[in-house]
């Protein structure tokens with residue numbers, strides 16, 4: 001398809017090319033992740049200067065030629081510029097963008113992932129939860145939007161959504177078993193390779209992350225102990241799905257922000 005079009009999206013990354021241009025990767029609701037040129041965006045007075053930077057959200061007017069998109073303008077841009085003055089928030093935001101680059105493709109509808117990223121950036125700005133906790137909520141919902149969430153809604157053996165204090169969570173299978181079916185004697189959180197014993201609260205937190213509306217997704221808290229268990233569980237789940245080292249994750253680690 002060639003010609004003018006308008007796409008709603010968020011800039012995931014931006015790099016200089018040539019003398020004055022930028023090449024941006026934008027996650028769009030309508031056409032998935034696309035690569036586009038922002039011509040002359042590095043000239044001082046360019047109207048594309050600000051909108052071609054990472055995290056910019058808005059309605060991008062584009063021109064599509066046979067082999068490339070060019071950005072012409074962005075209507076009602078939101079910049080999330082407070083993130084760049086806080087290293088911890090900024091690198092978490094960059095990690096969210098890199099994770100979405102990993103999970104999204106061109107020419108697929110990505111409305112849910114755009115909504116998720118927008119809401120997560122808002123949550124980082126607000127700061128009601130720590131960036132580390134926002135990250136875990138983001139990761140599990142990102143997988144769910146991708147159609148890869150584990151089945152933590154019922155016991156895989158008795159099919160009951162039974163009232164149980166703890167579950168045996170098989171990360172590789174993506175299934176859980178209730179206390180009775182798993183023969184759990186000890187219900188304390190335990191990690192044994194890719195099999196975890198998780199308390200009901202951690203299961204419910206993941207359930208919430210998968211099903212909540214975006215407006216209330218980043219609106220819950222856990223005790224520090226449960227938050228650690230939740231983080232360790234989501235970490236195991238996401239590691240099972242991402243088999244490529246992510247640059248921003250290494251940076252989070254170097255900066256001491258990776259638990």
Ligand SMILES: [Zn+2]
Nearest residue numbers: 155158178181
């Ligand atoms: Zn069962």
